[in-house]
Amino acid sequence: MRGATVPPARPDVVGPLVVGIVNVTPDSFSDGGNFFSADDAVAHAKRLVAEGADMLDVGGESTRPQGATPVEVEEELRRILPVVRALRTACPGIPISVDTVKAAVAAAALEAGASVINDVSGLRIDPAIAQVCAEAGAGLVVMHSRGGIGDMSTYQHASYGPDVVGDVVAELAAQVHVALAAGVRPDSIAVDPGIGFSKRSVHSLAVLSALPRVVALGYPVMVGISRKRFIGEITGVQEPAGRTYGSIGAAVAALARGARLFRVHDVRGTREALDAAWAILGPDAAGDAAGDAAGDAPSDAPSDAPGAPDQLPVGGTAPRPD
Secondary structure: HHHOOOOOOOOOOOOEEEEEEEEEEOOOOOOOOOOOOOHHHHHHHHHHHHHHEEEEEEEHHHHHHOOOOOOOOHHHHHHHHHHHHHHHHHHOOEEEEOOOOOHHHHHHHHHHOOOOEEEOOOOOOOOOHHHHHHHHHOOOEEEEEOOOOOOOOOOOOOOOOOOOHHHHHHHHHHHHHHHHOOOHHHHHHHEEEEOOOOHHHHHHHHHHHHEEEEHHHOOOEOOOOOOOOOHHHHOOOOOOHHHHHHHHHHHHHHHOOOOOOEEOOHHHHHHHHHHHHHHHHHHHHHHHHHHHHHOOOOOOOOOOOOOOOOOOOOOOOOOOOO
8 A cells, every 4th residue: 555655754854855856748848758758757856866856746747838738647647657656666765746636646646656746726626636635644735826737827817916925825725725624634735836827927026025925824835936937037048948047046035935845857956055045044944934924824824724834744755865
């Protein structure tokens, strides 16, 4: 059974965690097709671990900004399951997350050895993912987005009121309620504000600048800012793969504002930068960020949130290899 192979929960671990991206897709916006075979994906994942990844996020369905198309359950499983099974053996101390919006895929991935589900739809497309995670005792990342697979990374749903961050936090809090109602433990949840998803660059920058308001929800915060469009607009780098330095700078800024999990393509540089920043900022950074934003937290924030931004999802941590 899955439980026999999943690394134990480590809620005591603090500091930045680097989540290495393993896209088993032919069409992801930055590295689509590079690791489409299971062997290539596993080799890439092992390199990410060697560079300092604390966790691996395996995805078999692209949500790229232009022309993303939904993938059938059978095809998504064909892409990811061999990779998850191989990584469970090749990297036994590294938790595996699977990026999916489908409950059937989530259930199969957890059975194969994953321990966290990263739902970029925030339980909107298939709310049954919450029940799957609750029954398996798995970690769950609830991300803010709008729309479906084909348009959630576009501007089609990027219309907000005068308080963009307030809208994002309120919508995110509502989806956390869905997870809690399904039985997911509060200490098994992390939240992601969905940078670049249904957000123009000005929206993404506003959310990152006010990240303490997301931290104030009381759950560990993951950010996926690696190689994103807003980085290119700021730096003038058009090719996503060339946005490494801007991505690292944004990660350090997010760390200072309370983020603790960083989903990235470029692990080594991000790992070194975050470790150096953490040595300067120290563990008080998260508490300060949440405290500063306490007055801005939405009134519908879950009352049973764990209240510890350094706490991590079940199965979502492991000591980083020396």
